[in-house]
Amino acid sequence: MIKASVMYPNKPGARFDHTYYKNKHLPLVKARMGAACKSYTIDKGLAGGAPGQPATYIAMCHIFANSLEEFQSGFGPHAAEILGDIPNYTDVEPVLQFSEVVVG
Amino acid sequence: MIKASVMYPNKPGARFDHTYYKNKHLPLVKARMGAACKSYTIDKGLAGGAPGQPATYIAMCHIFANSLEEFQSGFGPHAAEILGDIPNYTDVEPVLQFSEVVVG
Numbered sequence: 692m693i694k695a696s697v698m699y700p701n702k703p704g705a706r707f708d709h710t711y712y713k714n715k716h717l718p719l720v721k722a723r724m725g726a727a728c729k730s731y732t733i734d735k736g737l738a739g740g741a742p743g744q745p746a747t748y749i750a751m752c753h754i755f756a757n758s759l760e761e762f763q764s765g766f767g768p769h770a771a772e773i774l775g776d777i778p779n780y781t782d783v784e785p786v787l788q789f790s791e792v793v794v795g
Numbered sequence: 796m797i798k799a800s801v802m803y804p805n806k807p808g809a810r811f812d813h814t815y816y817k818n819k820h821l822p823l824v825k826a827r828m829g830a831a832c833k834s835y836t837i838d839k840g841l842a843g844g845a846p847g848q849p850a851t852y853i854a855m856c857h858i859f860a861n862s863l864e865e866f867q868s869g870f871g872p873h874a875a876e877i878l879g880d881i882p883n884y885t886d887v888e889p890v891l892q893f894s895e896v897v898v899g
Binding site: 731 | 797798800802813817821835836837838839840841842843844850851852855863890891892893894895896897898899
């Protein structure tokens with residue numbers, strides 16, 4: 692199994708609508724990807740590792756798929772619609788990473 | 796619920812022993828934290844978002860706890876031992892972030 696981690700850097704003054712992200716954006720991703728998205732998780736950044744340090748990422752999601760190929764086949768055809776929804780909740784450009792799930 | 800995400804930046808030439816991390820380090824964390832660590836997950840970085848781009852993080856773990864306070868009370872007394880184990884599997888300094896689990 693793999694996960695696609697979408698990480699939104701926490702910049703001063705960054706705009707991020709966590710409610711829209713939870714209630715609209717990720718349900719849209721799941722609806723479009725169908726079975727290629729096995730499940731997903733959402734994180735809201737609270738704090739960094741040192742006292743008073745902000746979180747590195749204002750939000751993250753992790754989308755689980757059987758393989759990179761299944762993720763891409765599910766996401767690719769809907770990429771324009773899904774990416775086009777991003778300005779509705781943030782002005783931050785996310786960082787994307789694919790990982791192997793070693794312990795899930 | 797919160798998660799502590801420990802993220803190891805993927806630098807050229809970085810050393811990371813994924814087997815030790817899975818079989819020794821995280822079991823040590825769980826053993827020392829006890830019930831304060833509800834569960835954990837481990838990721839091994841595969842790729843970035845663009846073709847040929849490396850993963851931002853060579854590895855990540857996410858440790859789940861009921862609250863920041865429970866995490867700290869479980870981790871704090873064993874911090875020296877747990878952090879002292881890091882050189883056994885990597886020469887990379889991790890980035891730590893605490894997040895609220897919005898969808899888990």
